[in-house]
Amino acid sequence: MPARESLGRSTAVLEPLLIALNAPGRNKHIVPDPFKPCIPDELTPFLNPDEVELPDVAEVETVRHFTRLSRLNFGVDQGMYPLGSCTMKYNPKICENIAERIRNIHSSDKHPMHMVLRALAALQRYLEEICGMDACCLWPAAGAHGELTGMLIIKKAIKTRGEDRSVVLIPDTAHGTNPASCAIAGFTTRNIPSGPKGYLEAATVKDHLDKDVAALMITNPNTLGIFEQEIGAIAELLHANGSYLYMDGANLNAILGVSRPGDMGVDCLHVNLHKTFGTPHGGGGPGGGPVLVQSELERFLPIPRIVHVPRELFTLSYRFPDSIGMVHSTLGNVSVLLKAIVYIIRLGPKGLLEASRAAVLNANYLKARLKDHFDLPYDTPTLHEFVLTDKRQKDNGISTMDMAKALMDFGFHPPTVYFPLVVGGAMMIEPTETEPLSELDRFADAMISIAQAAVDDPHTLHGKPEFTPVSRVDEVNAARNLCLTWDMLESNKRKAVSK
Numbered sequence: 001m002p003a004r005e006s007l008g009r010s011t012a013v014l015e016p017l018l019i020a021l022n023a024p025g026r027n028k029h030i031v032p033d034p035f036k037p038c039i040p041d042e043l044t045p046f047l048n049p050d051e052v053e054l055p056d057v058a059e060v061e062t063v064r065h066f067t068r069l070s071r072l073n074f075g076v077d078q079g080m081y082p083l084g085s086c087t088m089k090y091n092p093k094i095c096e097n098i099a100e101r102i103r104n105i106h107s108s109d110k111h112p113m114h115m116v117l118r119a120l121a122a123l124q125r126y127l128e129e130i131c132g133m134d135a136c137c138l139w140p141a142a143g144a145h146g147e148l149t150g151m152l153i154i155k156k157a158i159k160t161r162g163e164d165r166s167v168v169l170i171p172d173t174a175h176g177t178n179p180a181s182c183a184i185a186g187f188t189t190r191n192i193p194s195g196p197k198g199y200l201e202a203a204t205v206k207d208h209l210d211k212d213v214a215a216l217m218i219t220n221p222n223t224l225g226i227f228e229q230e231i232g233a234i235a236e237l238l239h240a241n242g243s244y245l246y247m248d249g250a251n252l253n254a255i256l257g258v259s260r261p262g263d264m265g266v267d268c269l270h271v272n273l274h275k276t277f278g279t280p281h282g283g284g285g286p287g288g289g290p291v292l293v294q295s296e297l298e299r300f301l302p303i304p305r306i307v308h309v310p311r312e313l314f315t316l317s318y319r320f321p322d323s324i325g326m327v328h329s330t331l332g333n334v335s336v337l338l339k340a341i342v343y344i345i346r347l348g349p350k351g352l353l354e355a356s357r358a359a360v361l362n363a364n365y366l367k368a369r370l371k372d373h374f375d376l377p378y379d380t381p382t383l384h385e386f387v388l389t390d391k392r393q394k395d396n397g398i399s400t401m402d403m404a405k406a407l408m409d410f411g412f413h414p415p416t417v418y419f420p421l422v423v424g425g426a427m428m429i430e431p432t433e434t435e436p437l438s439e440l441d442r443f444a445d446a447m448i449s450i451a452q453a454a455v456d457d458p459h460t461l462h463g464k465p466e467f468t469p470v471s472r473v474d475e476v477n478a479a480r481n482l483c484l485t486w487d488m489l490e491s492n493k494r495k496a497v498s499k
């Protein structure tokens with residue numbers, strides 16, 4: 001039984017690594033001999049722990065190990081998770097349930113694939129309508145994957161025009177994945193500054209346009225939570241220059257049913273199903289980053305495409321010679337796609353609009369409660385998230401990191417910290433629409449009491465958190481002595497002993 005150690009008010013189980021539970025012989029009889037022929041060849045080495053370097057641990061111990069670990073974790077099902085830019089909202093379990101059922105359609109069904117494709121075709125139509133775009137590809141597996149797909153589409157479109165443009169403009173308030181995706185697609189990126197109000201000004205774009213500019217990639221609403229107010233004028237400038245407007249639509253949660261990228265002049269965008277439509281974000285789980293385009297770019301969309309054969313069924317077609325090719329195995333992360341369709345149908349147009357409105361209202365409520373206690377770097381109206389800084393608390397030696405750690409003792413996941421980079425000591429707060437007023441108030445009260453502690457008793461904040469299973473870690477040491485595997489852990493221990 002792992003040791004119990006008292007940590008402040010809570011009692012935490014310090015869970016050893018699974019390999020430390022290794023006890024030769026424990027895992028001997030997972031599959032009785034008569035059933036072994038039923039195990040696929042590629043899995044047979046796992047029946048004998050000696051053949052693969054796996055710890056010898058009984059099934060029951062393994063299950064208990066992971067169950068204990070899961071209890072040390074923090075998730076949306078436990079409390080508020082206001083991680084800005086990540087939209088960590090509660091996702092209805094019915095989406096999981098129905099998606100699971102569709103996925104498990106029995107193979108004896110007459111046309112199971114047709115049914116799934118029909119649902120996916122409907123999802124494409126809904127996303128086109130919600131975004132005001134002409135065509136959609138559902139297959140990219142995440143937001144960054146959508147960005148890459150979109151940029152490959154733009155690259156091919158430019159090449160097809162017989163041009164060779166190599167630059168993508170990226171505002172300083174863009175999401176961090178944006179420049180990386182452009183670089184992987186073979187573009188060079190040029191960073192351009194936002195204006196003093198936190199949004200990109202058309203005049204700045206104009207100054208940076210030349211015949212080498214393939215596109216501008218803009219996150220809207222941007223990472224300050226601010227709507228890009230000059231996006232219409234920016235689109236016109238780009239189009240007059242023969243350049244495309246790519247929108248990172250991962251923050252769609254803020255504008256559902258209110259405004260549509262297509263109406264803003266956007267040529268290509270991706271959306272994050274795992275932020276907006278029924279799948280949680282994070283944890284490395286499967287995501288969905290569908291890409292939407294205007295008709296001019298449609299022929300470059302990835303294959304296969306879902307087509308409807310007249311008087312017949314939905315099917316997949318690979319006959320699109322101008323396509324950029326495949327970006328994922330067939331049907332993408334289909335469970336994420338199915339959850340999205342369930343979410344959209346369940347909420348309907350009114351419900352989606354309500355969700356966005358509530359997300360914006362919740363964020364603005366929190367901002368109003370907190371702005372007298374923290375520095376608010378931009379006073380421009382914000383949508384679903386907002387950014388505070390540690391400027392006021394810095395005089396007392398308290399940083400954003402101290403305050404984020406202190407929040408954990410109140411039972412909250414901290415907000416996103418030190419991002420966006422345009423703001424020093426940023427705390428980026430996104431409560432989402434699924435938090436009730438009581439929880440928003442509890443969060444605001446916690447933040448205000450931390451701001452008060454920074455004045456009255458600042459040194460207590462340096463030791464936070466006190467009541468979590470793991471307290472403040474030594475981040476400098478962790479960065480200098482990276483310890484990512486069991487071997488590294490053991491050799492670090494040996495080094496420590498020999499000193």
Ligand SMILES: Cc1ncc(COP(=O)(O)O)c(C=O)c1O
Binds near residue numbers: 142143144219289
């Ligand atoms: C604005 C924005 N763009 C892009 C991404 C990247 O999405 P993903 O993590 O699915 O690759 C995120 C992720 O949170 C985001 O918030």
